[in-house]
Amino acid sequence: MTFSTQLDDLGIEKYLEKYGEREMLKLLTCGSVDDGKSTLIGRLLYDSDQVHDDVLEATTKASGKFGTTGKEVDLALLVDGLQAEREQGITIDVAYRYFATDRRKFVMADTPGHVQYTRNMATGASACDLAVILIDARQGVLEQTHRHSFICSLLGIKHFVIAINKMDLVDYSQDRFEEIRAAYTEFAARLQVPDIHFIPMSALVGENVVHRGESMPWFQGSPLLDHLETVHVGSDRNLMDLRFPVQNVLRPNLDFRGYSGTLASGVVRVGDKIIALPSGKQSTVKSIETFDGQLEVAFAPMAVVMTLNDEIDISRGDMIAAPNNAPTLTNGVEAMLVWFNDAPMKPGSNYLIKHTTAQTSATITDLRYRINVANMHRETVPELGMNEVGRVRLDCARPLAVDSYTKNHGTGSFILIDRMTNATVAAGMIVERKIAEDALKRRTDSHDAGSNVRLQDKRHISTEQRQQRLNQKPFVLWITGLPRSGKSSIAYELEQRLFDKQKFVQVLDGEILRLGINRDLGFNGADRWENQRRAAELARLNMTMGISTIIALVSPLGFERQQAREIVGDGFHQVFCNAPLEACEGRDTHGLYKRARAGEIANVTGIDAPYEEPTKAAIVLDTVNDSIDTNVQKILDHLSNNGLLES
Amino acid sequence: MTNYALSHLQQLEQESIHIIREVASEFERPVMLYSVGKDSGVMLRLAQKAFAPAKIPFKILHVNTRWKFREMITFRDNLMKELDLDFIEWINPEGIKNDIGPFKHGTQRHTHVMKTEGLKQALNNGQYDAAFGGARRDEEKSRAKERIFSFRDRHHQWDPKNQRPELWDLFNCEVQKGESIRVFPLSNWTELDVWLYVHKEQLPMVPLYLAKERPVVKRNGTWIMVDDDRMPLEDGETPEMKMVRFRTLGCYPLTGAIESEADTVPKIIEEMLRSRDSERQGRVIDFDEGNSMEDKKREGYF
Structure with missing residues (x-):
């Protein structure tokens, strides 16, 4: 095997120290049997000494029965697997091959060219860093080359090797190689593939697969195996965004509550702030546990167990992320x-x-x-x-x-x-x-799960007609802010002023919603979001009736407000009541903050639940230093500037 | 670790742990098949790692044939006790009743009754909906296309043409009642990876893997160890002492030894790196026909 020289020089103990652990590269080979793909894989394995004698002997025997190469060993037969496909002479599924050099272990997904290629290629490509796309030098870039390339790019493979095979059948012509390269490059401009590498080769003869060969002195690049050994794929991983999907909750005893999972991306350290989704609860990382001991830091794709400093409710299917960078x-x-x-x-x-x-x-x-x-x-x-x-x-x-x-x-x-x-x-x-x-x-579109029903507009009266009748252009004003930041006071004062201007407007605040339409909802993350979703849907219905809505809700999380904006669509205006927590706590007439501080009630924004300040608010109000009248006037000015107070 | 990169062994380890955890979370009654061999040993360590500091949350099952090497059983019993695992053994009661064995009934019948049927019985008996196995894709050509999650119908049969596509690390864990899934967390490991991992983790292994002088006879070009007096010796056959070891372990009359001086794990790795023969060479069972393995798997063999 290719290990032997290093093994001889170093001896087994030193060899294991140096090469016991290598890098891993996962690659996909795509092309049809006609492109010589099986032969290429067979050549790769054979020339890198990965084929055992007993297997070679069996293959030589089979070459007489199934082979197409006469007396020579048909290398393609090395990689054929199942009985049915051997008899039909086609590959029918994704097969995985393994080989290794001193530097790297390779996992090679081999997918067929014809039948069900999309399904199989997508399956193979989903796990791969690199794709080897075969082109028959006689045929050049074909429709199937487009198909293969598109699917690989769709599945996000960033490194392509375009293996222009059967160069022996075009007299090892450099012109032919350049012609195909130009054609492919023009086509590939439409794909988003940052790294495309071209290699002319003959798998049958063994040129530029493992060994360089002598037939194409004009080619300065490396043979395929050299390229696979050295191509840099490490920076493809996402280490920026912490994403930890929880697989399981481990409770071996009353004192330990850990969340097991594999980091999908990002890095996490002990002490880091985290947010759990969908609840929106925050905590900090207490420890990162493994069988081999505790870690200070873990990164994708490590499989670890995380413990947190707070007892928050997290279960399988939840996601742990960074509060300032959440999905x-x-x-x-x-x-x-x-x-x-x-x-x-x-x-x-x-x-x-x-x-x-x-x-x-x-x-x-x-x-x-x-x-x-x-x-x-x-x-x-x-x-x-x-x-x-x-x-x-x-x-x-x-x-x-x-x-x-x-x-x-x-x-x-x-x-x-x-x-x-x-x-x-x-x-x-x-x-x-x-x-x-x-x-x-x-x-x-209807959101009616399980049905085929689409929302057809059966109405005879258009939104425009309603607006004309009511003599107004409806809007939705979404007021967000901490509890007691002054949202409702502003909302009701604004309603009065608009009413005075002959406008039809409805206020929806926490009390109205929670005592009526939303009385089935609690205050956990999912219920709180549902409370807001229904408010947004009501506002949308009002809009179609030509009526404006003022919504005054804490709505603490950015992505939830974003979803409200999406439900409403055009006409959504966000207002932020900006008041620091101390000021709001100072106005605590109903004792909400007091009870939260005392631990009597949970999920109070600002105390034990997070509030994300909006970055996209159309209007920011200072409810500490400015009067209600001043703030209401600010909103009226905004509406007026947007032509919403015209008749 | 400081450059935020994992070696191939670490990456394989993390992938396998992820798979084991998915199965434990999604299935009601998973079980881990333990064959006492090196692959099972690695799989067991990965299961420990998947749930630490908690215990492995499923049973460990050994389908015994009564013809395993004696050293395997000793090793197994010690390890199960030491790791305090929820261990169960199954031997086909029909096989015991009819005293099935490879010498009396032939290799094929012995394997079918004691392994294939025994396994089905054990899985039906425990009503397991998922069974972990230590098989690797590099072992044999028909395994190259097997999924990590291999779907089996009510009769434990495998349909190579109707497998579920497997993308990313998203595994479809849905089964109907009575159906099950075989799960192979070591799919992407090679024999070399397994030994490198055994070395790295200093995993305990059955001593039969290491070369030692053992009593053997040569049959059909293969060294067979005389492990107990149930083995009938043919005329003129006398066991001789030879430095041998085993690359795979199973029923002793069906497992060929190789001549070797490799008496440590690093020496085994060295021997493997220099070897020109594949691992399954020592398995009598695979020699029958070109597609024997695939046919057995369709029937429900692991």
Whole structure:
């Protein structure tokens, strides 16, 4: 094996010290049998001395029966696995091969070129750092090259090796190589792949696979194996954003409560501040535990157990993140979907969604377009068939903590599972959402889980007609701030002033909501968000009636306010009642803060629940130094400047 | 660790721990199959790591055939006691009743009754919905395409054409009642990785892996160890003492030894790095036919 020289020089003990632990590279090979892919893999294994004698002997025997190379060993047979495919002469699934050099261990996912290529390639590509894409030098860049490249880039592979094979059949022509390289480079400009590397080779003869060979002196680059050994993939990992999906809660005894999980991204240190989602509760890291002892720091993709300094309620499916850098908590997910199932995907269908360690149900509310994998054109279609790729919108029963797939593979990916057959029917990659577009689109789609019903506009009276009748342009004013920061006082004074101006307006504050429509809700994270969601939905209904709404709610978290903005759409104006905690506590007429300080009640914002100051507020009010009248006038000025007080 | 990078062994370890935790969280009655071999030993250590400081939350099951090497059983009993694990052993009662053995009934029948059937019985008996196995994809060609989560129907059968796609580290853990999943946390490990890990972790191993003078006879070109007096010697056959060791462990009459001087783990690794023969060479069971392994797996063999 290739280890032997180092082994001879160092002896086994020193060798193990130096090479016992290496780097790992996961790669994907794509191409069809005709491109000589199996031969390439066989050559890679054979020339790097990874093939054992007994296996080689069996392969030589099989070459007579199945092989296509006459008396020579058919290297392609080294990598063929299952009986059915051997008989049919095709590869039918993803196969994994393993080989190693002193520097690196390689995990190679081998995926077929023809049947079900999309499903299998997506599966193989999901775990890989690098893709080897085969091109037959005689054929050049084909439609299948486009398909393979697109799927690899869709799955976020950042390193491509374009292996231009069968150079022996084009007389090792440099011109031919350059021609193909130029054609591919032009095509690849449409993909987002930062690193593309071209290697001319002949797998059959063994040129530029492991050994350089002598037929292409004009090629200055490294053979494939050298490149695989040295390509730098370490910086592909996301170490910026702490994302720790909780797998399990460990309670070996009454004194220990730990959360086990694998860091999807980022770094965590003992003492770091964390936020748990969806509850929004904050704490600090008390310890990082492993079987081999405690750690000061852990990073992706380490599997550890975390303990916290506060007893907050966290369970499997929750996400631990940094308070100042948290994922988006959302029920609505926009994603690219690869469809795996025989039965086509129709909008309106409901599935189980598995995202990190969380699982809930999700309805596909909209199929925006299908991507033609061959030419990357967007096509409007009623459904998505097997092996097709499309952009969809999903509505999840419970909110998920998501990032876009390009930023974070761990928190940006999901699978869909059929409830009846339990089959994995799709893989999804979450796309950054375009908020305004999204909110607009949302209004036309029903969120009725499990049904095919779409919201059709059956109304005879348009919103415009209502506005004309009421003689006003409706808006939603969302006032956020700590408890006792003066939100309600301002809201009711503003209502009076608008009423005086002949405007129709409704105030919704915590008391009105919680004593009526929301009396079924408590104060934990999910209920608090539902309280706000219903307020936003009521405001939206008011808007269609031509009526303005003033909402005065603590609404402490940025992403929750963002979701309210999305529900309402255009006409949403955020107001921030800025008053420091001491000032609010000073006005504690109902004894809320006092009781929270005494530990009698929990989940009081500012005391044991976080408040995130808004960064996107249209108006910031100083409710300590300015009077109510001054603040109300500020809001009226803003509305007037936006043309909302005109008749 | 300071450059925020993991070595290949660390990465493999973290991936396996993640898998073991997923299964423990999502399935109602998981069980870990323990074969006393090196792969099982590594898998057991990974399970300890997955739940520390808590205990492993599932049972450890050994499907015995009554023909394992004696040293394997001694090692197993000591380890289970030392680690204080929830251990159970299963031997096919039909096999005991009919005194099934490889010499009397032949290799195939012995393996079918004691291993394949015995395993199915044990899994049905415990109503397990997930069973961990220590198989690796590099062991044999038909394993190269097996998923980490391998879905089995009510009859424990595997359909190589109808496997669930596995993407990222998102595993579909949904099963109907009576169906189950075999889980292979070591799928991406190679034989070399396993030994490197044994060395790194200083894991205890059955001494049979290390070279020692042992009584053997040569049959069909393979050294077979005479482990007890149930082994009938053929005419003119006398056991001789040879420096041998085993690359895999199973039923002693079905497991070939290799001549070797490697009496420490580093020497085993060195021997492997220089070797030209694959690991399964010593397994009599694989020699039957080209696709024997795949056929056995369709029936429910691990």
